Amino acid sequence: MKLELLELGQETEQLSLCRISLILGVYSSNNLVDTFCRIVRKLLRTQCSILGFYKEPYLWHSSPAGFHALQTPANLGVWTYLQHFDYIDQRHPEYAGLSAYVKSQGVEHERLVAFNLKVSDSHTVGQVIFFDDQTSAFEEEDLVLVKEFTDGLVRLIRLHEDYNELKELYEQQCALNFSKTKFFQIIAHDLRAPFHGLLGFSEVLAQERDTLDETSIQNIADYLYDNAQATYNLLESLLTWAMAEGGRFIYHPINFELSQSSKIVCDVLKSLAVKKQVELIDNVPAGLKVHADINMITSVIQNLVSNALKFTPVNQQCKVTISAKLEDDAVVVSVQDMGIGMTQEQIDKLFVPNLVVSVRGTAQEKGAGLGLVLCKRFVDLNHGRIHVESKEGCGSTFHVYLPKVTHEHQALTVEKHHAEN
Template sequence: MLKKAIFLIIVFITSVLSVEAQKADLAAEWDWFEALEKHIHEANAEELLENKQEKLQSAKDIERSDIESRLSKELAFIHINKTNDLEKAMSMLIRALEIDESVDNETALIFTYLGFYQLFEQVEDYYYGKEFLEKASNILRNYDFPPLRLYINQKLGLTYYFIGETGKSIEQHQNILEYAEAERIPKIEAEAHTDLATIYANENVYEKALEHFKNALTIYRRIKSPFKEAECLNAIGDIYLMQNNQDKAYENYLVALDILKNLPKNNAHLAVLYNSVARYYLKENNAERALANLRLANPLAQTSQNQGLIQETYALLSKAYKVEKNYKMALEYSELYKALEDFLQKEKNDRSILKMQSRYSLNQKQSLIDKLELNRIQKEFELEEEKRFKNFLIIMVVLIAIILLLILTLFILQRKNNRRLKVANLKVKAQNDELEDLNATKDKFFSIISHDLKGPLNSLTSFSGLLMNHTSSLSTEEIQMLAKDLDKSLKNLFALLENLLQWSRSQTGNIEFTAEEFNVTEMLLENKKLLEKQAQNKNISIEVKNTKPISAKAHINSISTVIRNLLSNAIKFTAEDGQIKMGIVEEKNRYVVKIADNGVGMPKEVASKIFRIDTKHSTQGTAKEKGTGLGLILCKEFVEKNGGEIWVKSEEGKGTIFSFSIPKN
């Protein structure tokens, strides 16, 4: 009896330790998965791929299959979410699946299945995606880990709805709702109510939809989430409108509008609400009030760049003008609606073709997954057979296994903790380095701005003081001279502000550098014409050599800004009766634009610093024109954004040649 009791105690302790170790592994995998999703969203795809591929090769070299499995999954998630190279993602996931199944690593296998789900979700093949989610869910039944269970249930709820299994979708969301209510997680609870309300509304079960939307609204008010509150009110208003209860619909729309008007960055939300109010007025046959709201909605929809919202606004405008018997405007917006519909349909068709191609490629490799799954099932069967022949021998081995398992568990936990600590330290160091660079750039930037703004503003203050206090004692010629100086200061200030605005827009990502085909020669001629008057004031000739058309592909406005800045600088630093020559040289993979002058030139030490923001260099022109300090920095920024480079050759007293390249492709 004593021996049996000891044996049972040992088995129980082993079981508890094993479960706790698996739970710790699952928690670590979940932390890794969440951190990876965030990192992929924030980081650059090329850097991510290069870093992970190097680590993957190292893992293969040292034959660490566990590290290889994780890195294969990381590369797969990068290809799915960043590069959209689904075939590579499939290959990586298949390799991870081979490793995870060969070592029977269930916790790792869950996240491999989630990778396959994301892959098939990308091509809208929700049936295959559902299979992998269900496999992950089945494994997770052996573990008590709510965060991952919630994540999988939410994905299953959406997937079931997409494949038409509405009942299962509702069941999943109700399970999530019950858990959130029991654990008092208001955000998850509100989201579950919203998802259920949306499903019931789409199924025309309006009473249940209203019930869930109102419950979500109560929670969002309690946790102070105004955007979500406004969305719920709008949805409730829409349901009342579908039930022909116009008064209640209008009340909800007005409350939602009052909330949104006090919130920033809400153009799309406001446009949706104005459209909803317009629909209400159209139901009331009040075309005038409907149009008033649609005129507010249209510019907001355009600003949001939400094509579906713009299309909806066009349709409502056409309908409203038709009710008002303004058939010309009704036809105009109807045509806009149809044109946008054709464009969106073409985009949809193009996406469908690409998805079909990707789906075909993935299905070609599906047989490999099926083969691996068959091997896994066969392996499980063989293991079950072996268990029938194992009895007392296992009991004897357990004693040794306990010690080894404890050592191994401690070793794995320590290694994982060390790895996570190392990653965290590297991340903190990288963030500190980035912050130091940003602070240095910010300090230099504000130094340039304060210095360059002070000059023209002091001049303007002095000139205006002279004009105010000594007008009676100044001659007409002196006033004209002051006016010319004022004009120069204002133009210099305007040039500074224009370059500052362009630079800040490029830094904040507000300029989208979309390449378009254009004639480089024509751009040189246009900028010559634009600045010819400025050159004539100093009797400087500007010549464009070789005027045959040369076609390139880049962001037009930024390249024009570069040419204008360089030409303006050439005029500024060229003495009277000087010459400026502009031309284009074709090289193997690029065009090189050259702007040469016979002006004052500059020393080599100055030429090496003029494109850097961490140094300040601004020189007066030959007619005492003042530089902005940002022009050449902006030129370098714009040229590099277009995939080119910029450089300068100069000799003091003989002139300067600025050159920049534009890639042919």
């Protein structure tokens, strides 16, 4: 067997899986792995080294010829020799077995020394061996010094890991603070306008009641009702979004028939479809089940259908269709409309919390601008994904991919659902 050295780049496609190696900069100008190996090779007066970290797809070969990668062999056995020891050299009772094993992996040598990169007695991050074609034994004093140096490398790895963990927590906190700030900005922006209208017309109704005829009073009452309803819906969406961002939703997945959700949605939105003279079609097949949170998925479908109706023209024999099918390892739910469609710029901004008042529907319906943000949040919580196909003037189709059922004993049947309600 001969070692097959790989150049960093296209030959190391799995580099992203090398977490510790990347922390130590193997793919950068500040390559601490190569620096460590070169210093120790000089200290031990040896030519080559191979270093590997636990469960990473590549080992790292360092020599005067340069720094290269090696594909990690399946069931790498160096650990079985080193697990109880700090290092093994020619004076160690396990040396003969380790040397024979290393040679069987294509590492030809006359002498070698292997060090265990130990975090504790029960935890190691990897191993490193130094080898060449010389026959003299390594000096004990040098090996002790190298052992201290390897301990320093392990401490450096732990520091980098702690730093990365703290950095991730910091970024999460920044994201959470940003979400809170955006939440309050949306409240301030989106509630100001409707309240101006509510206060203004309420004042007219309170102070000028005697000067108004019945038609004017009815118009003001209709406006106040519509505006109050829209403001309430906005508050409800804002609260739902805030709860989702704050992690307060309890994800409770079950197996249930998708037609349960589509039927609920069609029953709720039937009156809106009739009002706009749009045909609402439920093509979700009976018996098709998903493993998800039924309340979240019903909310997602309702948001998508509500949006589809909102942007479908009035009285033009248009249709909004809900369908679903099994595709590979997922169930795909689709909501298709024959509405005004979207530009690519609009599509790119769909799932981003928007500080601008949302686009009005074809019948001047108002929206909070948060429905699709909530949809994406709920779909993510259910380990799914959502995307849209749309073209301006040609309608839109939203596709939601959800986990299919794997264990039938968890299924919630239609009859059981009705009984529990």
